[in-house]
Amino acid sequence: xxxxxxxxxxxxxxxxxxxxQKPAVYMPAGAQNPTGGTTATQQPDTFGQILGAxxxxxxxxxxxxxxxxxxx
Amino acid sequence: xFLVPYQLPTQTYAAGSRTNITLxxxxxxxxxxxxxxxxxQFDVVSFTPTFAANDVPTxxxxxxxxxxxxxxxxxxxxxxxxxxxxxxxxxxxxxxxxPDADEGATTAARHFSRVLHIGPPQMVNYPSDFVIxxxxxxxxxxxxxxxxxxAIDADLSxxxxxxxxxxxxxxxxxxxxxxxxxxxxxxxxxxxHQMTGRCRYExxxxxxxxxxxxxxxxxxxxxxxxxxxxxxxxxxxxxxxxVGFLDDFAAGEIGGVLGEPETATDDxxxxxxxxxxxxxxxxxxxxxxxxVFWTRPGGKLNKLFDAExxxxxxxxxxxxxxxVLYGRFLAQPPAVVAALAAKAVNAAGVRPxxxxxxxxxxxxxxxxxxxxxxxxxMKAL
Numbered sequence: 001x002x003x004x005x006x007x008x009x010x011x012x013x014x015x016x017x018x019x020x021q022k023p024a025v026y027m028p029a030g031a032q033n034p035t036g037g038t039t040a041t042q043q044p045d046t047f048g049q050i051l052g053a054x055x056x057x058x059x060x061x062x063x064x065x066x067x068x069x070x071x072x
Numbered sequence: 073x074f075l076v077p078y079q080l081p082t083q084t085y086a087a088g089s090r091t092n093i094t095l096x097x098x099x100x101x102x103x104x105x106x107x108x109x110x111x112x113q114f115d116v117v118s119f120t121p122t123f124a125a126n127d128v129p130t131x132x133x134x135x136x137x138x139x140x141x142x143x144x145x146x147x148x149x150x151x152x153x154x155x156x157x158x159x160x161x162x163x164x165x166x167x168x169x170x171p172d173a174d175e176g177a178t179t180a181a182r183h184f185s186r187v188l189h190i191g192p193p194q195m196v197n198y199p200s201d202f203v204i205x206x207x208x209x210x211x212x213x214x215x216x217x218x219x220x221x222x223a224i225d226a227d228l229s230x231x232x233x234x235x236x237x238x239x240x241x242x243x244x245x246x247x248x249x250x251x252x253x254x255x256x257x258x259x260x261x262x263x264x265h266q267m268t269g270r271c272r273y274e275x276x277x278x279x280x281x282x283x284x285x286x287x288x289x290x291x292x293x294x295x296x297x298x299x300x301x302x303x304x305x306x307x308x309x310x311x312x313x314x315v316g317f318l319d320d321f322a323a324g325e326i327g328g329v330l331g332e333p334e335t336a337t338d339d340x341x342x343x344x345x346x347x348x349x350x351x352x353x354x355x356x357x358x359x360x361x362x363x364v365f366w367t368r369p370g371g372k373l374n375k376l377f378d379a380e381x382x383x384x385x386x387x388x389x390x391x392x393x394x395x396v397l398y399g400r401f402l403a404q405p406p407a408v409v410a411a412l413a414a415k416a417v418n419a420a421g422v423r424p425x426x427x428x429x430x431x432x433x434x435x436x437x438x439x440x441x442x443x444x445x446x447x448x449x450m451k452a453l
Contacts, residue, residue, distance in 0.1 A: 046417055046424055050450070051410035053427045058406050058443045061429075 073200065075110050075240040076102065080214070085136065085233040087220050095144070095212035098239055100205075100420045105243035106452065108203035112188045112214065114139070114154065115236040119173075120181040122230035127175040130346050131284045131360070132225045133184065134158055137216050137235055141188065143204065144211025145412060147402065150188050152257035153219070155284040157186035159361050159397055160255055162329050163275050164194050166321025174346050191253050192274050192399060194369045197432060201373070201447040202250045203242045207419025208412045247420070248430070249412045249448040251373065252402040257282070261393045264386035271400040272376035272445055273299070273383060276365040278310075278331070279395040286359045287332045293389030295364055299379040307388070310362050317363040326354070331362030332389075372432065373401065373445060403444040413450055425451035 080093050099107050116136060121128045134154040141150040150156075161169045173184040191202020214237065221228040253274070258265070259282055267273075276297065280287045295313060297305040305313070310332035318328055318341075330341045339356035347355075364385065367376070385396065417424050427450040429437040437446070 047410055047414040050413045050417070050424050050427060051406060053424075054406040054410045054413075054443075054448070057427070057429060057437070061437055061439055061441050061443050 073242060075199075075242055076107075077113075078239045078241055080112075080237040080239055082237065083137075083216055083218075083235040085218050085231060085235065087218060087231070089218045091216050091218070093214040093216070093237060095206065095209040095214070095239075098206040098209065098241070100207045102241070102243055105245055106247055106416075106420060107206045107241045108244055108248055109190055109206055109209060109239055110199040110203045110242045111190055111240045112141070113185060113238040113240065114157070114188070115183065115185045115238070116154070117183045117234050117236055118181050119183060119233045120179060120231070121225070121228055123178050123225065123227040124229065126225070126227045127177075127347060128225045128228065129175060130172045130184075131155060131158075131358070133173070133175075133182075134186070134284070135219050135224045136231075136233060137218060139188070140215040140217075142213055142215065143209055144213070145208065145408075145415070147252050147254055148256065149190070149253070150255050152255070152397070154184075154186050156255070156257045156397060157188055159277065159279065159284065160399070161187065161193075162361055163277050163363060163366060163397065164189075164192055164399070166318065166323040166329065167327040169193075172346055174348070174351060191250065192367060192371075195274070195367060195371045195373065199242060200244075200248070201430060202253060203244075203248055204250055205247050205412075205416035205420070206241065207247075207416035208249070210415065210419050247413060247416045247422075247450045247452050249404075249409050249416070249450070251445050251447055252404050252408075253399065254402065255397070255399040258396050258398075259393075260396055263388070263392050264384065265394075265396050267379075267383045267385070267396075267398060267400075268381065269379075269400070270381055270403045271379055272373070273365060273379060274367045274371075274376060274399040274401065275363075275397075276383075276385065276399075277397045278362040278364055278385075278387070279360065279397065280391070281393070282395045284360050287362055288359075289333050289336055289338070291389045291391040292332050292362055292387040292394070295362075295387045296385070297365055298384045299377050300382055300384075301377075301380075304377060305364065310387075310389070313363055317366055320366065320368045328357055329361050329363060330357040330359045333359045373447075374432075374441065376401070376445075378442075401445050405444060409443075409448055413448065417450075417452060420452065422452040425453045427451075 138153040173182040292310040294307040296307040341357035342354040344351035345355045430447040
């Protein structure tokens with residue numbers, strides 16, 4: 001097999017792996033990204049991402065300041 | 073929408089003991105859909121008392137188990153014995169949802185059931201706006217105190233019973249984060265009660281005592297309620313409040329609710345005579361539950377009053393002390409909503425998707441709506 005064919009195949013393989021494994025949300029550098037299994041332990045900033053989305057909705061509603069703590 | 077039952081561990085009555093049922097075992101997904109807790113059903117089966125002289129009245133029998141539902145996220149969702157559930161269903165429906173059992177002879181077995189709804193059953197979009205993802209309840213538990221014999225009835229010498237606990241789950245294609253609803257019972261030793269916390273009250277009621285015994289004429293008299301912006305109820309006769317309640321719920325002649333009676337012999341409301349061991353006659357409804365504040369059938373979350381920090385309940389009757397029941401929605405800032413959603417996402421093993429407020433109209437929320445008291449929904453990927 002010609003070396004250029006090998007290079008093309010390698011580039012194609014890397015591109016395939018990148019596209020199919022691309023996470024729906026950002027994952028920090030160094031985090032594992034298995035092909036199977038849950039993402040539960042692989043999304044260390046799930047809370048932060050959801051908090052950003054919730055806060056954006058709150059700000060859009062013009063709700064009161066978020067510094068009040070919940071009392072029970 | 074159809075609710076799916078899930079059997080939690082059955083409890084055997086043992087006087088004075090305390091048992092816990094963890095909610096971690098509730099399934100997170102079923103048939104590819106997300107499981108959300110909608111209600112918990114408590115069936116007391118084979119309630120078999122041994123007594124010498126007196127029947128164990130229905131109210132006494134409901135003292136058997138004291139239930140506390142903690143969601144594992146800092147909110148006590150429910151605290152009270154089965155009587156509190158019995159009162160709650162009348163306060164939110166205007167009548168019993170589940171029938172009582174007849175009282176019977178010694179060593180005769182009977183059974184009765186009560187339901188703890190995760191949100192107010194009479195409000196619009198119950199249960200879907202109030203269900204909690206079982207993943208968010210990973211650390212939650214139902215704590216059950218088994219009462220001592222004397223606390224149930226002074227005449228009891230022995231008692232066997234079994235508590236069957238069933239969780240009813242709603243299956244949804246998305247993750248819901250509901251407003252934080254709780255229903256609590258608190259004893260008061262004065263003629264007033266201050267309830268703290270930034271919240272929206274859904275219902276408030278007064279009881280003669282934690283024994284759920286009868287209220288007498290003049291006990292509460294004029295009742296006043298203030299949510300911090302002025303009187304919501306500006307000292308109104310307890311009897312007038314009760315009639316307003318009966319009318320709002322169209323309670324009818326049988327069953328219904330009787331709080332402080334108009335006179336010592338107020339028997340306009342009637343109920344079946346469970347003490348007869350065979351209900352062939354009607355007697356006066358038990359005067360045990362005084363409605364103070366309630367949400368009518370079809371009530372909406374957005375229309376409830378805000379109590380910014382303190383709600384004050386007072387009365388000018390002859391009774392110093394009472395037991396207060398109240399249901400309310402606690403404020404949930406963004407961090408709490410996000411934490412609950414993240415907990416559900418991680419427990420279900422999915423990825424977070426687009427998140428939005430769930431509105432009744434299905435339209436995007438309008439500026440001015442307070443997200444702290446609204447249900448949220450998130451597509452899970």
